[in-house]
Amino acid sequence: MNEESKRKILRQIPYGLYVVGVKGKDSQHAFTGSWLSQCSMKPPCVMLGVRQGTHSLDLIKEGRVFSINFLAKGDRKVMEQFFKPVPASGNRFGDVSYTLRRTGAPILDRAVGFLECEVRQIVEAGDHSVVIGEVVEAEAVKEEPPLVMSDTPWHYGG
Ligand SMILES: Cc1cc2nc3c(=O)[nH]c(=O)nc-3n(C[C@H](O)[C@H](O)[C@H](O)COP(=O)(O)O)c2cc1C
Numbered sequence: 001m002n003e004e005s006k007r008k009i010l011r012q013i014p015y016g017l018y019v020v021g022v023k024g025k026d027s028q029h030a031f032t033g034s035w036l037s038q039c040s041m042k043p044p045c046v047m048l049g050v051r052q053g054t055h056s057l058d059l060i061k062e063g064r065v066f067s068i069n070f071l072a073k074g075d076r077k078v079m080e081q082f083f084k085p086v087p088a089s090g091n092r093f094g095d096v097s098y099t100l101r102r103t104g105a106p107i108l109d110r111a112v113g114f115l116e117c118e119v120r121q122i123v124e125a126g127d128h129s130v131v132i133g134e135v136v137e138a139e140a141v142k143e144e145p146p147l148v149m150s151d152t153p154w155h156y157g158g
Contacts, residue, residue, distance in 0.1 A: 007158035015149040015156070019082050020048065021067035021098070021106035022059040028106040030092060031056045032083035034149055034156050035128070036068065044135040046117060049128040055086075060119060060131055067105035070113040070146035078110065079147060102137045112142040 020033040035049030048066070050057045060066055071079055078096060086092045098106040103116045117133030124130075149155065 011155050011158040017071070017079055017147050017149055017152070017154075019069040019071065019079065019108055019111075020050075020056065021069060021108070022056050023063040023065060023104050023106070024059050025062070028093070028098065028100070028104075029056060029059055030069075030082055030106055030108075032079055033068075039132060045120065045132055046115065046135060048131045048133065049125070050131050051128050052124070057129060057131075061122065063105070064119040065103035065105045066117050066119070066131070066133055067103065067107055068115040068117070069108045069111040071108070071110065072112050072142070072144055073147045073151055075110065075147055076152060078108075079152075112144045112146055113140045114138070
């Protein structure tokens, strides 16, 4: 296989961009995720690729829930904050406010829409795990198209 072609074609898969909220015992955390797809209609489920060895995957295994926050196209800086290294304070949210609802996974107050999911299965797939979650809550907060990968110069994978 040609390494260059593999990278190029894999990067042509269209992706969204989300702030994925997770929770520990008494804490909340979040990271930028893009490897998300619906994978069942009944029950409604999504699958999310999460890198092995991350704090986020540890918390997903511990808290067994996650949220998917869709942000407005103007919120690129906010999305960026959630893939940068966690600041010394240990709190990646900074002044980005959030609310806890049904699952306790953080819902950003500025989200244009969100899903809340309960983890049903975690499948190891190389350097990432596929986390399958059942959607237990969903809200379209604003009628606004969300920020997606193709709005940015970023990519993940390939
Ligand atoms: C554009 C973009 C998309 C990303 N998508 C994912 C993803 O789908 N899954 C993932 O595990 N990490 C993804 N990341 C990387 C995480 O956001 C990053 O590793 C983060 O620091 C993980 O947080 P943690 O180390 O605090 O758990 C992405 C990064 C960028 C820049």
